[in-house]
Amino acid sequence: MSSILFIDTSASPYDVIITRAEQVVFNSRDHQTMSEVRDLPIIVNYAFRQIDITPADLTLIAVNVGPGGLSSIRSGVSFANALSFSLKIPVAPFSSFEMMGHELTAETDLPVLGTTRGAGKNVYACLFTADQPTVMCYGIFAEVVQELTADLDSFAVIGTHRAEIQALGLTQQIWDSERTKGTLPAMLAQTDLLNSRQRTYPQIAHPINEQTLETAL
Amino acid sequence: MTQYILGIETSCDDTAAAIVAEDGRVLSAVTASQIDIHAQYGGVFPELASRAHLTSMLPVVDEVFRAADLTHKDIKAIGVTRGPGLIGSLLVGLNTASALGLGWGIPxxxxxxxxxxxxxxxxxEKRVEYPAIILLVSGGHTFLAHMDEAGEITYLGGTRDDSVGEAYDKVGRMLDLPYPGGPKVDRLAKTGEINIPFPRPMLNEGLEFSFSGLKTAVSKYLRKTADPKHEDIAASFVDAVIDVLMTKCRRALKNNPAKSLVVVGGVAASPQLRAAAGQLCTDLDVKLCxxxxxWATDNAAMIGLAAWDYxxxxxxxxxxxxxxxxxxxY
Structure with missing residues (x-):
């Protein structure tokens, strides 16, 4: 029976979900005491005290590798890699943009343009289309948005720059999702994607940064 | 069955793991150095340090078990550096250790x-006889402390600005020596003459230190001197540093009960400091440790042995x- 630990530390509060046979048996959002905790090990240890599953029952660890807060993403990825190593089970990386895209697939068929902050005037941006590989870019905000959307008639926006994208004066039709990020439950049904990403030591998950856009997933 | 502690250290720019017995025996120790990554910046670049820790951490842990021919079943607990240090670097070690502990079911x-x-x-090897005066001199810290038999530590005084290691590295940069400059400053100093009267900051003031002024004095000397002899600058700088450190150690040893002087931290690798400390201990009839x-620079074996105390x-x-x-x- 599959038991999966899902980890998202891209932003505060951190999210931890554990599923068993595709049913959620723990969701940190249901536990008020965990909402202010910024230490992932505390949340995960708390989770295993609440349920009748032990770490040894896990069959997969799925972890958000970003982009997001630099240190917070590295915390989640370090934890996921080491738990994978110690339990000898696979780790499967997914991105903040896949979380954004899958968040909106029930509401729209439009391609989804997601953005998160980068260093200085740079942003991470991604064009997400269901069942197609995601295309991620890093660079100056207006330049990457225009590059990713040049061939589109219309698209949806999600992320931290929705207002700025709409203020760029682009000719395309833009649907505002009114959301700043995706949520972890959006990944629960993505078993095919996660199975295709499984890696075991010496292969590990790597955080997405400007140097690893093409290799992290 | 004999059990050991796995030590993990990632507070700055070394990714390290070691397996240590209760009596201090080191069964294996592995360190992945980041010197090549930071050399072009002349100092540790925190974001790159953290990235490198994540890449190296598990291979280092894996290798330390292989080198000792042990498995996680031989480990009683994991000791991991919780601070002080760079936050991004600490987080990698701490999250890794926590997950290993959870997966293996050990504290x-x-x-x-x-x-x-x-x-x-x-x-x-057990070297220290307590009570002891401790001089910690590294890239991040410079202070004197007193430690008794029970492990109680009293802080006696520390630097108000730069650490000794920082001053060494900055002077190394001024003298066009590649990073890390500290050991190279010591080597260059051996070829020069002590003929520049660099200041001895706070020499007569208690057990506090200040190295910022000394570093500035070197910079000013370089600017105003035509054709400066770098080896003489290095020799005079090292002499000033050692003079300050030994004066404070002498004062601390005279004013506190002590059987040993313990000199630790990366700068404890300095041959000049080791020689001067040896002379001081001979003069005062205390044991030099x-x-x-x-083990002078950052390593995980020391974290493993400290964890045994806990x-x-x-x-x-x-x-x-x-x-x-x-x-x-603690």
Missing amino acids: VIGVNHLRGHLRSVDLN LPPLK VKLGLEYDPIPQVRLPIHE
Whole structure:
């Protein structure tokens, strides 16, 4: 029976979900005491005290590798890699943009343009289309948005720059999702994607940064 | 069955793991250095340090078990540096240790990095006789402390600005020496003459230190001197540093009960400092305790041995990062 630990530390509060046979048996959002905790090990240890599953029952660890807060993403990825190593089970990386895209697939068929902050005037941006590989870019905000959307008639926006994208004066039709990020439950049904990403030591998950856009997933 | 502690250290720019027995024997120790990554910046670049830790951490842990021919079943607990240190670097080690502990079902203890340095002297051989005066001199820290038989530590005085290691590295850069400059300054100093009267900051003031003014004096001397002799600058700078450190150590040894002088931290690898400390201890008839050179700089064996102290005392400090952590805390 599959038991999966899902980890998202891209932003505060951190999210931890554990599923068993595709049913959620723990969701940190249901536990008020965990909402202010910024230490992932505390949340995960708390989770295993609440349920009748032990770490040894896990069959997969799925972890958000970003982009997001630099240190917070590295915390989640370090934890996921080491738990994978110690339990000898696979780790499967997914991105903040896949979380954004899958968040909106029930509401729209439009391609989804997601953005998160980068260093200085740079942003991470991604064009997400269901069942197609995601295309991620890093660079100056207006330049990457225009590059990713040049061939589109219309698209949806999600992320931290929705207002700025709409203020760029682009000719395309833009649907505002009114959301700043995706949520972890959006990944629960993505078993095919996660199975295709499984890696075991010496292969590990790597955080997405400007140097690893093409290799992290 | 004999059990060991797995030590993990990632407070700055070394990714390290070691397996240590209760008596201080080091069964294996592996360190992945980041010197090549930071050399082009002339100092540690925190974001790159953190990235490199993540890449190296598990291979280092894997290798330390292979080198000792042990498995996680031989490990009683994991000791991991909880601070002080760079937050991004600490987080990688702490999250890794926590997850290993969860997966293997063993406790994880957050260890004060500074206490690790103090214990580095007893690795592989018991050297310290307590009570002791401790001089910690590294790239991040410079202070004097008193430690009694029970492990109680009293802070005596520290630097108000730059650490000794920082001053060494900055002077190394001024003299066009590649990073890390400290050991190269010492080597260059051996070829020069002590003929420049650099200041001895705070020489007559208690047990506090200040190295910023000395560093500035070197910079000013270089600017105003035509055709300066770098080897003489290095020799005169090292002489000033050693003079200040030994004057403070002498004062601390005279004013506090002590059987040993313990000199630890990366700068404890300095041959000039080791020689001067040896002379001071001969003069005052106290035992000089120096870590073997391989344990002078940041390493995980010292964290593993310090973690044994926590186990014996029943101390359970959570593996949560503390960017600032004073020496008297565990």
